[in-house]
Amino acid sequence: MPVIRLILLVVFVLSIVFPVWAIDIHVSPTGDDAAAGSPKEPLKSMAGAQHYIRKLKTSGMFSEDIRVIFHQGDYYLSSPVYFGIEDGGTAALSVTYQAAAGEKVNFIGAEMISGFEANENGMYQTQVKGSQFEQLYVNGKRAVRARTPDQGKFFDVVDVEETIFEGAEERVPTFAMQEVFVNPMDAQSLNLSENLQEEDVLAVFYHKWDNTRKFIQHYNAETNSFYFSGGGMKPWNPINESSRFYVENLKSGLDAPGEWYLDTDGTLYYIPREGEDMEKALVYAPVTERLLVIQGESAEHKVENLHFKNLNFLYGGYQTPRSGNEPAQAAAPIPALIMVDWADGISIEGCEIAHTGVGGIWFRNGVSNGIIRKNYIHDLGAGGVKIGPFAAGTSPSLEDRVSGFNLVENNIIRNGGWVFPCAVGAMIFHAHDNSLVHNEIADFRYSGVSVGWVWGYSHSFAKRNTVKYNHIHHLGWGDLSDMGGVYTLGPSEGTVVSHNHIHHIYSMTYGGWGLYTDEGSTGIVMENNLVYACKNAGFHQHYGKENVINNNILAYNRISQLQATRVEDHLSFTFSNNIVLYDRGSLLSSNWENIRLESDHNLYWDERGGVPDFGSLDWEAWQKKGHDKHSVNRAPGFTDPKNFDFTFKDETTVNDIRFEPFDYKKAGVYGDPAWVKLAGFDPDRARKFDALVVRLSSP
Known part of the structure; x- marks a missing residue:
């Protein structure tokens, strides 16, 4: 027929x-x-x-x-499925890919590996033909590529010497070679003299807010140093004696449960975790980086009205290019398992996106009216969700690519940054009028939410974005610095950050902040947020203009409660109707007392007693400068703040500062009880975070 x-x-x-x-x-x-x-x-x-x-x-x-x-069943993909204009709907008619009601549908970008046998060293091994991969997943858990030192530990950089070959006059040299010096004991542990002969050994550096990933090219045993090459180091964030690193893909580093190593002859070694039966284990090695690519042609020719519902997109990889990875804030260039460009009316709902070498979902160039709703996005190599292109500058060609009017709602986004620790849970680059609401964002090594992609006061496309009712917590893990629960950049007039529940943020050194308006942040309203248990401060503005910080609860942050850095001639921000509660550290740090700001109708309460100082100024001198004339120094009347219950048993005091109580318990996901329960944070992870904070903050 x-x-x-x-x-x-x-x-x-x-x-x-x-x-x-x-x-x-x-x-x-x-x-x-x-x-x-x-x-x-x-x-x-x-x-x-x-x-x-x-x-x-x-x-x-x-x-x-x-x-x-x-x-129901598993659908294996060896490469991404590409959707073009011809695969979408029209303004009136839709095309939807969905799971049958009640059935579990998995799209898997990996091959299953079996045949493991125990060897004489207590490991398991099997033979893998023709595959190269840098991630491995065992029983739904990410295994650790053999590394030294073991996961959670680092070597210190002693010194770095850079030789510039090209672009010496540029701000960042085009090509250079770096020599990294390490401690003799660390060099002995690495044993690079032997390991470099047959292996692609990868050094992963943590420096401030960045990561650099480079293959080691040569080792000098006499100087305890190794070399790598590529772009020149960025002068504002080089690898130096304050940096840390580990080395990956060393057979000699295969020494801990959950670690694996793929030999050049195709032998895959694995050390089982407790309780793992390798004869029954489901072991996946990724064969593709992306699973789904939706690609229109231009602003005039977009993929339209295309939808994906209740499907699982699982297991993808990332292979490091021979040039390695230069440092990039927020892992901006790193793609996602699901990539979308030039599209209108795309939706991804009720899906699981997990076990990736890259990010989760990226609505990148020219994506409008899209929806990302009620997805479980977890175990990620990079970040969770990204909106908009990340290119530097504001050229006409970039303006054509800006995304807008997208909704990211009621998603669980957590447990990421395993390949690129500097990635962000939810990122808005050059994009406007997007809403990020009612999401659970947790367990990343850098910021939870980031909005804007312009440093300073030049033109920005990131306007009128909304970040509301999100639960953002357990970030940093002492790995990187200069991060925030919600982080903003550049002029962002109309952007609102409100009703978020933000807590437990701990940086390596400086910069574990709850609300963080960074370089050039302008016209942003931050109100009705609950922020507590952050390392450096509940709110920090590096520099910005005419931001409004209003009706927030900022409590129990460790070093200080409030921080501002750069003194500028214009009005930096308004700080009013806020509750500031603390029992350690100082009220202020950096230049708050010298910043041009408007501050009034706030409550400050140090549970240790006494009247707070505003930097070098006492309360009276601070008020003589025109600040906080109607503010109070009293207990706020919370029910049980020590156990993080910030409901009110008595609103008498806060009425005096015109504080309007808000229900912070509405932050996070909503819906059926099973979905809300899934969003609950693992108590063991929470205990590990608390123990880490105690260890790192001890003298």
Whole structure:
């Protein structure tokens, strides 16, 4: 039967069996892409369904919404599935790829590895043919590529010498070689004299807010130093004696449960974790970086009205290029498992995106009116969600690529930065009018949310973005510095950060802040946020203009409660109707007392007693400067703040500062009890965080 007649027959049958508002195409792992696409004769793959829909359109039969219904099972992908303009819907008609009701559908970008046998060293090994990978997953958990020292530990850099070959007059040299000196005991532990002979040994550096990942090219045993090359170090954040590093892909580093190593002869070694039975274990090695790519052509030619519901996108990898990875704030260039460019009305809802070498979802160039809702995004090599392009500058070509009017709502985004620790939970680059609301964002090594991508006061496209009702917590883990629960950059007029619950942020050195308006942040309103248990301060402004910090609770931050850095001629911010509660450290740090600000109707309460000082000024001198004339120094009347219960048992005092109580318990995800329960943070992880803070903050 000719293909067109077959399609007509299928559509006719489906129109009888199913409601006329949709054409349903069925897919099963046991199907056949040459089949009719009916429940009894399903297709086999997403690509098969895609090809089927193109034929429908070519035949002029796209007159109803189309649903591709996947039935339970695993669908293996060796490369991404690409969707172009021809694969989307129209303004009036949609194309939806979804799981059958109640069925679990997994798209897997990995191959399963089996055949493990115990060897004489207490390890397990198997033979892998022709595969190269840098991530491995065992029973749904990320294994650790053999490294020295073990996970959670680092070597210190003693010194770095840089030789510049190209671009010596540039701010950042084009090409240079770096020689890194290490302690003799660390050099002995690395044993690079032997390990460099046959292995691609990767050094991963942590320096302030950045990571640099480079293959070691040479080792000098006489000077206890090793070399790598590439771009010159950034003068504002070089690798230096304050930096730390570990070395990955060393067979000699294979010494801890959960570690693995792939030898050059194809032998895969693994040391099981407690309770793992390698004869029954599900072991996956990724074969592709991305699983889903939606790619329009331009602002005038976008993929439209395309939707993905209740599907799981699992197991992707990342392979380090031979040049390594130069430092990049927020891991900005690193892609995601799901990439979207030039699209309008795209939605990803109810999906699980997990076990990646890169990020989760990126709505990048020219993406508008998109929805990312109720997805479980976790175990990530980089960040969770990114919106907009990240390029530097504000050129006309960039303006055409700006994204806007996207919604990121009710997602669980956590446990990321395993390959790129400097990645952010949710990132808005050059993008406007986006809403990030009611998400759970936790367990990253850098900032939870970042908005804006312009340093200073030059033109920015990041306007009118909304960050509301998010639960943002357990960030930093003492690995990097200069981070915030919510971090902003550049002029962002109309941006609102409100009703967020932010807590437990701990940086390596400086910069574990709750609310952080960084370079040039302008026109941002931060109100009705609860912030506590941060290392450096609840609120910090590096420099900015005319921001409003209003009606927030800032409590129990460790070093100080409030911080401001650069003194400028204009009004930096307004600070009013806030509650500041603390029992350690100081009220202020840096230049708060010298900043041009407006401050009034605040409550300050040091539980140790006494009247707080404002830097070098006492309360009276501070008020004589025109600040806090109607502010009070009293206990705020919380129910049980020591146990982080910031509800009010008595509102008498806060009424005096015109504070308006807000329900911080509304922050985070919402919906059915199982979904809300899934968002609950692992108590063991919380205890590990607290223990880490105690250890790192001890003298």
